[in-house]
Amino acid sequence: MSRPSDLIQGTLDLLILKTLSLEPQHGWAIGRRIQQFSNQELQITQGALYPALHRLEQQGWLRAEWRASETGREAKYYSLTRAGRTQFQKELAQWERLSGAVGLVLRMTPEALS
């Protein structure tokens, strides 16, 4: 399984968009959820996560607001904009096409070459 540092930027975007498609969350929780749901395989470093969140917000796919968090302290919660939801669907479709294609190539057999 690839390490988080090997993930191309687009894949991290997809993971963030997916996580936020379920409910608004702050950065710390986004990283936690990705880690938990990947069975600890994907540990997104803060150095990758926050620049990605800021970029996605810049691009208009996320909006952010400060709210009281579960600890009582304020945190910056991100949520998907409508454009973000559209983008998520687009990137999800792209990912499924890509991973399908990779799967096909990986199933290549010597017989199939003749």
Next chain:
Amino acid sequence: MNPERRWEILLHRVRSLVRRERIESELDHELRYHVERQIAENIARGMSPENARSAALREFGGVAQVQEECRDRRRIGFIETLRGDVRYGLR
């Protein structure tokens, strides 16, 4: 340049600075929240407060570095917007 124009430019610069400072401290606040949550989790896992703190900060890498990257993204975004405006203006 007339005095009014000069004043306008000065006001604009001051507003940009204040806005930038607000963004800077907001980013700082955001990253600090993350580190605090990590420290709390480390303590919950049995680390001493001392070790919890240094482990969280170590894992965080350079806070300054993350801030710089976030700043870069915003700068790039601003430049792209500016380019768009200029293109529009020239039409």
